[in-house]
Amino acid sequence: MxxxxxxxxxxxxxxxxxxxxxxxxxxxxxxxxxxxxxxxxxxxxxxxxxxxxxxxxxFRDKSELLLLLATSLKQKSFDIVSRWQSEREADWEGLARAYEDVLTLYRENAAVLRAINEAATYDPAVRAAWNAQLGRFHRTVADRLRADQRAGLLGPDVDPEIGARVVVFGGFAVLSQHIADGDAADDAAVAREVALAHWHGTFRRPAVP
The missing domain is CATH 1.10.10 (Arc Repressor Mutant, subunit A)
Known part of the structure; x- marks a missing residue:
């Protein structure tokens, strides 16, 4: 035999x-x-x-593979923003530097970002998983806003959940749109404008009478 x-x-x-x-x-x-x-x-x-x-x-399918690439990208951007949040004297200038670093990361991975945005338009699983990744940012920012309120750095009229949604989902929309259509030479200016809008509009918004 x-x-x-x-x-x-x-x-x-x-x-x-x-x-x-x-x-x-x-x-x-x-x-x-x-x-x-x-x-x-x-x-x-x-x-x-x-x-x-x-x-x-x-991999179950190519979408699962793409989501693994996306998870790695989001983890790196989460780490960048988390470093800013952990700074003892966090300010808008540090936030602008963090956003500029995120833009650099997104440019290096623009193809993955483009694929995620493409797949999310027709694949509910990709859309849900990507939104869950952004949801992690949302929870972190909301916690930061609540902590700042307790410390007296932010007025009580700011809704931490809604404010965090504006910062995270609005900020991501602006940054990803800039990566898709904008010039890399404008990255620092875009990061500065987004940081100022978030800092004065949410993180340190003056109390509204």
Whole structure:
């Protein structure tokens, strides 16, 4: 009876390498201008030099892969803004620097951001997951506003939940639109205007009679 040679199971290191290759390949293709809607699993797998079946070992579909790229992007931007919030003497100038750093990050990952915005228009799961990522920012900003109210730095007439929504969702809309259509030379000016609007309009808004 002929012997059967079994392939040894892939190690965790092998799996991690394949997963990383699929992620890097997808980001490269998006950066090269391939639209996310047109980008199929077969092409991702072929470009990454893995079997199509191997793709599904790591990801349920291409949307799940995209969301992993998006989660990494959001975590980095969250870390940038969190550093500003943790500063002892946080002010609008520090917030402007943080927003400028976020714009730099978004420019480096513009293709992923574009793909997320594209997929969110027709994929409810992508839209819900992306909004959940923004929701994390919302909770952090709302907590900051409540803390500032307790410290007497912000008037009681500011609604922390609504104010945080304006800062997070409004700010993201402006920054992402600037990445899509604006000039990189204007990044500092855009960051400054958004920071001033958020600082004086929400974080340190004077009490309204």
């Amino acid at each position: 002929p012997s059967i040679t079994r392939r040894p199971p892939r190690s965790d290191e092998d799996r991690t390498a394949v997963r990383a290759r699929l992620l890097a390949t997808t980001q490269r293709l998006l950066t090269e201008g391939v639209g996310f809607t047109e980008l199929g699993v077969q092409r991702i797998a072929a470009e990454a030099k893995v079997a199509r079946s191997s793709f599904y070992v790591h």
